[in-house]
Each structure stands twice: as structure tokens, then as C-alpha cells.
Amino acid sequence: MGQYGNQPDFATRVDVATTLPMLNIKSAAIYIGTLTDTVIQGSITVRPVGNSSDVTFSGLSSGVFLPVIVSKITSSVNIPLTSILLVY
Secondary structure (H helix, E strand, C coil), X not given: CCCCCCCCCCCCCEEECCCCCECCCCCEEEEECCCXXXXXXXXXXXXXXXXXXXXXXXXXXXXXXXXXXXXXXXXXXXXXXXXXXXXX
16 A cells, blocks of 8 residues: 555554544544444445545445545444444
8 A cells, every 4th residue: 555645554553433424534544344234235435535525435345444545434334333443
């Protein structure tokens, strides 16, 4: 993935999502731990840094790392809140 700004190549901090929507995230990548229902795929709507609109990633399964740096998480489907990790 390389560096984004002055961030190191590897994570130095991880936080658990606390509420949705989550606004003003300080440039984090997203890791999805588990899904609520393993039969149904998950989706998450985020605002990538530099975008003026949100995008939705769908077809997600457990253990997915999204190497997209985001500033906002709007919503999720079939993903428990505590399974959304913010990776800095």
C-alpha cells in the first residue's frame, strides 16, 4: 500500500467503531472482522479522503481489509459495529 502522507507503512493504532455515522475520522483504513450473518455478504458506505461524496463497498466477507483511507463511515449492512476497525 505504501505511505499516505506521513503515515508509516504499518498500522500504529487501531480503534473500534463506536457509532454510525462516524464523522471526522482522522484518515483511517477499514478492517471488517466478522459479519452478522455469514450467509449474506456485507457492505459499508464510506467517504474516502479527498472525495466529496460517499462510496459503497459491497460483497464483503469476514476478515476483509479495505486499503482505502477514509474520513467518514456513513453506514454498514450485515457488519456489527464492533467488527469495524479503524486502522491508523
